[in-house]
Amino acid sequence: xxxxxxYFREIxxxxxxxxxxxxxxxxxxxxxxxxTPKIWLNAMGISTVIGTALVLSVSNSxxxxxNWQIFRLYLMPFCVSSFSSLIKDQGFIVIISPKPQxxxxxxxxxxxxxxxxxxxxxxxxxxxQETV
Numbered sequence: 001x002x003x004x005x006x007y008f009r010e011i012x013x014x015x016x017x018x019x020x021x022x023x024x025x026x027x028x029x030x031x032x033x034x035x036t037p038k039i040w041l042n043a044m045g046i047s048t049v050i051g052t053a054l055v056l057s058v059s060n061s062x063x064x065x066x067n068w069q070i071f072r073l074y075l076m077p078f079c080v081s082s083f084s085s086l087i088k089d090q091g092f093i094v095i096i097s098p099k100p101q102x103x104x105x106x107x108x109x110x111x112x113x114x115x116x117x118x119x120x121x122x123x124x125x126x127x128x129q130e131t132v
Contacts, residue, residue, distance in 0.1 A: 008117055009124045016117065018072065020110040025079045027106040028097060032086040039085045047078035 011019075051074030058073070059065045065073075083095075091098035097106075 005120065008120045011117060016114065019113060022079070023109045023113055024095065024106045025083055027109050028083065028095070028102065029086060031097070031099075031102050032090060034086055039082060042085065043078045043082040046081040047074050050077035051075075 054073040054077075055065060055070055058069070087097075097103045
């Protein structure tokens with residue numbers, strides 16, 4: 001648990017955006033989940049092909065890619081592929097659900113996450129100021 005708190009205390013804006021993408025994906029997927037194996041197998045296949053290409057594109061002899069980055073490079077194409085399959089013909093405008101309550105829940109989930117991160121960072125700042 002300590003490592004998670006440390007991670008969130010030190011998290012930068014670019015990673016917060018990625019977390020919000022994941023939260024949005026998870027919220028919308030809960031409404032449109034389809035257990036059809038074809039959707040998930042295709043998503044894994046696309047993830048394998050595109051993820052490998054992404055890993056190759058960011059790695060070189062001078063730059064070691066960490067395991068967390070590799071995971072994200074495979075996860076993103078999986079999420080994009082499965083998301084697009086699940087929302088096909090559902091009336092979405094890009095990633096916005098035609099049902100306002102679904103979009104509002106996704107936005108609120110991201111806001112709650114950001115507030116939690118803000119509280120973690122604020123608490124850490126207060127603790128650090130008290131120890132100085």
